[in-house]
Amino acid sequence: MEKYWGFIIPVVSVLVALIIAAFVILSVGKSPVEAYIIMVKGAFGSAGAIVNTIVKTAPLVLTGLAVGFGFRAGVFNIGAEGQMIMGALTATAVGINLGWAPPYFALSLTIISGMLAGAGWAAIAGYLKAKTGAHEVVTTIMLNWIATYLSAYMVQVPLAVGSGTPKSPEIAPSAKLPVLMKVGPLEMSAGIIISVIAAIVMYVVLEKTTMGYEVKAAGFNPYAAEYGGISISKNITMSMAISGALAGLAGVVELMGVHHRFLGTLSGGKGFDGISIALIGQNHPIGIIFAALLMGALRTGSNEMQFAGISKHIVMIIQGIVIFLVAADRIVRTMILWRKRRKVKA
Amino acid sequence: MYEEYAVVMKGIVKRFPGVLANDHVDLFVRKGEIHAVVGENGAGKTTLMNQLYGLLHPDEGDIYIFGNKVIIRGPKDAIKNGIGMVHQHFMLVGNLTVAENVVLGSETTRGGVIFDLREARRKVKELSERYGLHVDVDAKIEDIPVGMQQRVEIIKTLYRGAEILVFDEPTAVLTPQETEELFEVMRRLKAAGKTMIFISHKLNEVMEISDNITVMRLGKVTANLVTRETNPREIARAMVGRDVVLRVEKPPHEPKEVVFEVEDLWVKDNRGLDAVRGVSLKVRAGEIVGIAGVAGNGQSEFVEAITGLRKIERGKVTLLGRDITGLDPRSLRNMRMTHIPEDRHKYGMVLQYPAYYNMILGKHWWEPYSVRGFLNHPAIFEGSKELFEEFDVRPRNVNMLGGNFSGGNQQKIVVAREVSGNPKFTAIAQPTRGLDVGAIEFIHRTILKLRENDVAILLVSMELEEIFSLSDRILVMYEGRIMGEVMPEKTTVEEVGLMMAGKRLEEVRT
Ligand SMILES: Nc1ncnc2c1ncn2[C@@H]1O[C@H](COP(=O)(O)OP(=O)(O)OP(=O)(O)O)[C@@H](O)[C@H]1O
Ligand SMILES: [Mg+2]
Numbered sequence: 001m002e003k004y005w006g007f008i009i010p011v012v013s014v015l016v017a018l019i020i021a022a023f024v025i026l027s028v029g030k031s032p033v034e035a036y037i038i039m040v041k042g043a044f045g046s047a048g049a050i051v052n053t054i055v056k057t058a059p060l061v062l063t064g065l066a067v068g069f070g071f072r073a074g075v076f077n078i079g080a081e082g083q084m085i086m087g088a089l090t091a092t093a094v095g096i097n098l099g100w101a102p103p104y105f106a107l108s109l110t111i112i113s114g115m116l117a118g119a120g121w122a123a124i125a126g127y128l129k130a131k132t133g134a135h136e137v138v139t140t141i142m143l144n145w146i147a148t149y150l151s152a153y154m155v156q157v158p159l160a161v162g163s164g165t166p167k168s169p170e171i172a173p174s175a176k177l178p179v180l181m182k183v184g185p186l187e188m189s190a191g192i193i194i195s196v197i198a199a200i201v202m203y204v205v206l207e208k209t210t211m212g213y214e215v216k217a218a219g220f221n222p223y224a225a226e227y228g229g230i231s232i233s234k235n236i237t238m239s240m241a242i243s244g245a246l247a248g249l250a251g252v253v254e255l256m257g258v259h260h261r262f263l264g265t266l267s268g269g270k271g272f273d274g275i276s277i278a279l280i281g282q283n284h285p286i287g288i289i290f291a292a293l294l295m296g297a298l299r300t301g302s303n304e305m306q307f308a309g310i311s312k313h314i315v316m317i318i319q320g321i322v323i324f325l326v327a328a329d330r331i332v333r334t335m336i337l338w339r340k341r342r343k344v345k346a
Numbered sequence: 347m348y349e350e351y352a353v354v355m356k357g358i359v360k361r362f363p364g365v366l367a368n369d370h371v372d373l374f375v376r377k378g379e380i381h382a383v384v385g386e387n388g389a390g391k392t393t394l395m396n397q398l399y400g401l402l403h404p405d406e407g408d409i410y411i412f413g414n415k416v417i418i419r420g421p422k423d424a425i426k427n428g429i430g431m432v433h434q435h436f437m438l439v440g441n442l443t444v445a446e447n448v449v450l451g452s453e454t455t456r457g458g459v460i461f462d463l464r465e466a467r468r469k470v471k472e473l474s475e476r477y478g479l480h481v482d483v484d485a486k487i488e489d490i491p492v493g494m495q496q497r498v499e500i501i502k503t504l505y506r507g508a509e510i511l512v513f514d515e516p517t518a519v520l521t522p523q524e525t526e527e528l529f530e531v532m533r534r535l536k537a538a539g540k541t542m543i544f545i546s547h548k549l550n551e552v553m554e555i556s557d558n559i560t561v562m563r564l565g566k567v568t569a570n571l572v573t574r575e576t577n578p579r580e581i582a583r584a585m586v587g588r589d590v591v592l593r594v595e596k597p598p599h600e601p602k603e604v605v606f607e608v609e610d611l612w613v614k615d616n617r618g619l620d621a622v623r624g625v626s627l628k629v630r631a632g633e634i635v636g637i638a639g640v641a642g643n644g645q646s647e648f649v650e651a652i653t654g655l656r657k658i659e660r661g662k663v664t665l666l667g668r669d670i671t672g673l674d675p676r677s678l679r680n681m682r683m684t685h686i687p688e689d690r691h692k693y694g695m696v697l698q699y700p701a702y703y704n705m706i707l708g709k710h711w712w713e714p715y716s717v718r719g720f721l722n723h724p725a726i727f728e729g730s731k732e733l734f735e736e737f738d739v740r741p742r743n744v745n746m747l748g749g750n751f752s753g754g755n756q757q758k759i760v761v762a763r764e765v766s767g768n769p770k771f772t773a774i775a776q777p778t779r780g781l782d783v784g785a786i787e788f789i790h791r792t793i794l795k796l797r798e799n800d801v802a803i804l805l806v807s808m809e810l811e812e813i814f815s816l817s818d819r820i821l822v823m824y825e826g827r828i829m830g831e832v833m834p835e836k837t838t839v840e841e842v843g844l845m846m847a848g849k850r851l852e853e854v855r856t
């Protein structure tokens with residue numbers, strides 16, 4: 001039984017959230033069945049819808065992995081947003097200067113520079129925690145603001161181009177991610193493949209490597225880890241760096257696969273969504289892929305719902321309830337146990 | 347029905363995945379008696395008590411309290427039925443006072459606000475005096491010793507009107523003096539008509555304090571004994587199913603070269619006060635050096651310092667001729683130092699890890715467990731299974747989470763890990779805390795086998811018997827200093843006891 005909890009809890013939570021939201025939809029005088037059909041159609045009903053959903057999902061997988069990896073290691077990386085910005089910004093600075101380079105070189109250099117920037121940005125918080133005990137929640141929030149304002153300055157002064165919204169120039173064509181599928185104006189880049197690979201790599205690292213063993217041990221019980229020859233301070237810095245690299249990669253994917261230039265809205269709260277996604281996905285790489293897909297689908301589906309006259313904020317309600325239930329998984333456990341106990345008595 | 351009994355548990359069955367923890371257990375506890383429950387590690391004692399206190403629910407069976415059939419859904423129901431539990435791991439809030447802790451969560455608090463602390467203090471004081479509990483009602487929990495914290499737990503149950511008190515291994519964390527004080531309290535409670543259930547692995551304690559004994563083995567009751575009419579040997583046989591050697595034979599063994607040496611070591615405790623003040627000692631290959639002392643005299647800090655878990659302020663530590671002062675645990679482990687920690691939940695195990703992962707903690711980066719950065723799961727499984735077999739860890743399921751093993755079996759996992767793999771020096775702290783007699787015998791034999799294999803062994807224990815039966819030399823520690831060194835065959839318990847109370851050997855012997 002215990003083995004399946006990680007799977008049962010999020011699924012039950014989503015179902016409960018959908019039921020509660022159905023009542024909300026009813027209360028504003030609409031049909032929940034119709035609303036959900038529209039939503040599903042909006043997210044998966046056509047090739048365009050599917051592409052749209054997948055494009056939204058790719059960076060969410062990566063920020064979810066970033067936060068999830070942190071949780072497994074016992075650090076709360078609330079700064080995925082800032083690390084994503086730093087990743088995208090650095091990748092922009094590199095990508096716009098690679099017109100001369102062949103694609104394989106331009107692609108890998110841009111990706112790696114973005115990941116390193118995210119890693120470095122997060123490692124600052126990790127290092128501060130290891131050396132001075134400064135809590136990472138506080139320091140990563142501070143770093144988020146620094147990243148936000150730094151990027152605003154960069155696209156308004158040194159990297160600025162054109163007029164209107166501040167933006168950077170486009171990155172070199174060789175640094176753009178290849179397009180897998182094109183539906184009308186919608187392009188689906190290889191970003192989703194990068195995301196899935198990252199999830200698989202994280203799974204392998206956590207479950208199969210000595211490093212994963214150490215990271216998880218430190219996350220569960222730092223005293224026992226230290227006793228077992230695992231340096232906690234080293235682990236904290238390294239775990240933050242890895243988490244930051246994943247968040248940086250999310251920024252890279254958005255930059256190289258979607259916008260192709262740095263815009264102020266590029267991160268758009270996806271770093272914070274990573275927290276919810278990690279929670280729903282139970283910090284498990286595969287779970288995170290599905291949680292991100294759910295989130296992506298809700299986002300695209302809700303646009304469609306809006307056209308049908310049902311506020312898209314219903315999605316926020318669903319999302320909120322899911323997170324609440326998953327976080328309070330005791331509630332779900334008790335609900336399931338009640339049913340079980342009644343069955344035993346009967 | 348069952349009017350003369352305070353507690354009757356009838357036909358209790360409790361299953362965990364793959365384990366039948368209680369198999370039709372019957373427990374009869376008379377009103378006003380002290381009833382001991384004994385049994386091997388994993389026999390199902392804690393599980394049984396948790397069902398009485400409502401923390402677990404029986405799959406089958408009935409519970410009668412003072413003759414009435416009851417269903418206990420949770421601790422609240424248990425308290426309502428007059429049942430109180432003194433947990434082994436205390437449930438107290440460190441930065442609140444004794445009185446505040448006692449009233450916390452009981453009737454006199456509403457919404458977390460204590461509305462009559464003065465009345466509460468008076469009642470706590472009265473209870474404390476009536477039963478000789480000697481607690482300082484205004485002291486903060488974090489500032490009082492373990493024995494007193496336990497008495498606060500007792501007051502807490504009495505304050506809530508407990509008529510039946512359950513003690514799950516209360517003496518495992520106590521010094522002999524504190525144990526005596528606890529027994530004094532228990533006698534007073536008995537005189538006041540309270541009923542008590544007492545779990546312990548120490549048979550002499552059971553003989554001293556109990557009226558009747560229920561013996562459990564592998565989830566079943568194997569004997570109901572009257573304390574007056576039995577003896578430790580008979581109890582042990584009912585527990586283990588064979589004759590047990592209560593004290594192992596120590597063969598003569600000539601120690602070899604000095605392996606481990608400490609010179610003038612100074613270490614601070616968590617509050618920044620000097621806990622170890624200039625300790626020097628040597629341990630030779632094939633020698634067991636025992637450190638005796640009352641808990642809290644710097645032994646814990648000393649062991650943590652030499653194993654790399656605590657900062658060394660001053661002094662020098664040498665292992666195999668190399669200066670290892672201030673080295674981290676990983677380097678020390680690479681030099682074949684191992685450590686059985688006194689607190690297995692804090693240091694010894696990752697409770698959320700399955701047993702096979704716990705079996706490699708501290709050597710997980712070595713071959714064959716790790717090959718080029720990847721865990722070698724088949725080797726880890728095989729190694730763990732062998733150690734489970736060799737150390738008789740129950741149940742024989744290396745996939746079970748560390749936290750789901752009974753206390754004694756967790757200890758076996760830690761010991762198995764730390765004594766296997768050819769250590770050169772090992773620091774052993776309280777190795778048999780919470781173990782049953784059979785397991786103690788086994789661990790003692792294991793430690794002696796290490797000695798025969800010329801491992802240098804430092805043994806820290808609060809059990810004088812353990813120190814006396816295993817050590818080649820005994821050092822006594824008091825307030826961070828060594829009071830003297832004696833040979834077990836040339837000293838007496840009294841002499842060591844005096845040194846533990848702060849007298850130097852020279853003073854004792856003049
Ligand atoms: N939550 C659980 N999940 C699975 N098995 C469990 C769980 N709790 C206890 N067990 C198993 O039930 C059996 C009885 O355990 P219990 O803790 O009652 O033993 P005990 O008699 O108190 O032993 P000890 O003297 O070592 O404390 C053991 O085999 C233990 O591994
Ligand atoms: Mg127990």
